[in-house]
Amino acid sequence: MLPRGFTTVWLLPVLAALMLLTLGVMRQSDKVQQVWYQQTIADNMAISAATLLAREMNLLAIMNRALLANQLTTAQLVGIGSWLQMMRDVADRSALISSWIPYLNAITRNIANAVRQVDFSVQQIIAATLAFQRLITTVLRTTQWYARVSFALQIPPTLQQIYDLHAPRHKPAQVPQWELLHAPGLVPVPWLWWTFMAPQRSGSDNKLAYKLVVASLDPFSQQRSYEWFDAVQVEVEKAGGVRLIQEESGAWSWQGMDTVSVHVQGLLDSDEYPWGDGATYFGSEIRKVHRKDFGYSGKTNPQATAWAQLQQHFYSHEKDIFRYFNRTDLSPSQWPQVIVRLPDATAKAGVAFSRPRRWFARNDNKVEQANLFNALWFSQLLSLSQRDRAVLAIVGRQDG
16 A cells, blocks of 8 residues: 555656646747737738728729820810811801892801800800810829829838737737838838839820720710711711821820811712811811821811811810820739738738629620729738748848
């Protein structure tokens, strides 16, 4: 029979080992909890930084579209101006032709006077609206520059606020520092962000803005050509449209022309009798008209087109250079990404572009490539790549 208390003596080492094991597990659990908590902080900070980047890109895209819309509005106004001039000519010449016809001459004369008054008033409104459009364009361009500066400067303070909200969970001596880096982790944010979207201008953008504006013209601006009358050997052809001229310097000018002529068909040819014509411009005057310009006006009504060039109405001689922020290479490998590094945690996030077919389907059913003309950018958490890990490891050794 063992002496009393002998079993307790043998159990003491076991109990001590169990106690040490329990303390180790608790200490390790607290460390894991701290690492997990830091990882949560890093994730929140990374996705917040990416969200700010996506918001800036969306804001720039919206303003780029607004700049394009202003140009399209200018095209419509210039087109309305030339169309009204043509209608005034039609009314005046109709009154002149019918001046020898009793009763009808009074009607046509009153119509001509009314059209002249409308044309004068509307032309003044168009000129004022174009001046206002120029002011809006200046405001949009200034806002784009302000957004570029403010968003980049806002990222570090915003992340610091997010970090401070989590800091009370730590003891003051254990509050870790954080870093915000451009992926893969060499350069601090926002140094590369300044140059990611450079300012662009017409004339040095491979005609990207020019092509977008021309492709976005509404049917009235593109071509307003049709037959007014067709019977036996007499045709009344209406032709018109606007065109955008880009000079070598990148300066833009909007030009509009509308013509209508009576064509009398003969045995071998036809004779043209101009009935109405109008030409307006915002920038530079119309000097040469090709056959396809202004809704094929030069081909359909060549004589009326020549007359329109002789009596052009201008709204401003000031030309416009289209300035905006853009990046031509926006393939997925070029999408901005950031890395947040804490002592015991690292997180990565970036921006992505997507146009859901379910909600914003294109007419051609194609997948839209990433661009800075549609505000469809969003943020997402990402996994660290092998390259990121290697760079961070090297940078970490250098810091140490």
